[in-house]
Amino acid sequence: MYQEQILDHYKNPRNRGIIGNATVHHHEKNPLCGDELDVYLLIDDDKNIADVKIQARGCAISTASASMMTDKVKGKNIEEIKKMKKDDVLEMLGIPISAARLKCAILSLDTFKNAIVIFEKYIKEPGVKGER
């Protein structure tokens, strides 16, 4: 399970940091593990992800999953994120995930998808600065 790729993403998460003028910032936590993830998205007028940053605190699986997710969503339209499913994340991770670790693996998916939900719900005009 702890393949080089996972450990590399854990030790050096891609797109680490914050976006000061993020269109949406969303935080989620898995209280059972203590895994936490902050997602910052800059969404352009065409509803594409112009930039993404994360702050991840947690286990190797949750952090690697969040890191890989940033690479996956950058430049994509929010409609594509809305369509993403659990299996897409498992495929992205490329390792067998036991039932006990599933929550770690999909924290990133939940956080990204809910960031989009919040974006659509609270931010009527794309490109407007906002944080929630």
Next chain:
Amino acid sequence: MQSTKTTLNIEQIRKDFPILKRKIHGKQLVYLDNAATSQKPIQVIEAITDYYKNHNANIHRSIHTLGEEATKGYEEAHDKVAEFINADSYQNIVFTKNTTEAINLLAYSLTSKLKKGDEIVISEMEHHSNFVPWQQLAKQRNLKLKFIKINEEGMLDAESVNNNVTKKTKIVSLTHVSNVLGTINPIKGIAKLAHENGALMIADCAQSIPHIPIDIKSLDIDFCAFSGHKMLGPTGIGALYGKMELLEEMQPFLYGGEMIREVNFDDTKFNDLPWKFEAGTMNIVEGIGLGVAIDYLNKIGMGNIQKRDEELVGYAMKRLKEIKGLAIYGPEERGAVISFNVKGVHAHDVSQILDSEGIAIRAGHHCCMPLMSVLKLPATARASFYLYNTEEEIDKMIGAIHKVKKLFGI
């Protein structure tokens, strides 16, 4: 720590636990999650099978041989528990599902007589089972819940004990041994303080009774709660000890069959102790299984088990301290529990990698979220020991922790 080497024949004991032969991912199982639940000796497993094969019936109501055998077995299990903790009689022993249910029984029943503003004292290190029931009942009944602080060593802060246990206190409920820090709390002294202030003293003995000889008279506690499954018994059975006069005064927690003497359209007379608190068909075979587990513990001797635990914990502490970048939580003098973290690695990853080596430990918040917030930790890894564990198994764990460090480049 005791210096005398144990005389227990560990190899012989291990033969009584069939699961220890299991292979996990091709490796020999090393079971170090005993604080979560213990493994079961063949004697307990066979008693359960034998009951279902040869004696199964409902208790206390059947006028036939099987019913009488089942009743006898179940009642004798109460006697065994009473004797095990030096209680006067089976009437002091109420069987419950587990520690959690025993504490809920107390929380509901005891707080029903309290007045607005009365105080209940627990501590920051309580398991959720001795935390959430008091928190919720305090909210419902307008009572004040107070928390004894822990000091840097992970022990109850003496000043905080004195400040919190006062004339306003009606109930003090504390864990005997912390399931995270391993701290052994001075229950006897605090019971004395509680009684001087006119409060009742409850001890959560879930983590102590499997490992330490418990004498409720010496501790002078009013109630004590524990689970069977952590002391070699089956799941689904636990017990509440209470002083007779207190149990007699208390309102039942669950109403229904079995807990009654006489039911009329307008009122009900309740059954004698302890059956007044054992409504409905209980976990009969689990109760009998708990009795057999106690027989097993008595055969080995609780004093011997305590000594053996001390050896194992002492050895594990020594070996763990040799590892650089490892944080160990809790005091030096402790029960059979060691919580730790490998710097830079989440406890779940530690546990997962140890599992790949066949080693079962626990990782997470250990049902102590308030304590974890005091410690400012999201999670810890926890190794917990019991009579069948060996120094060789601890060596395997140490080897696996080195593997974690290597894998994560630490």
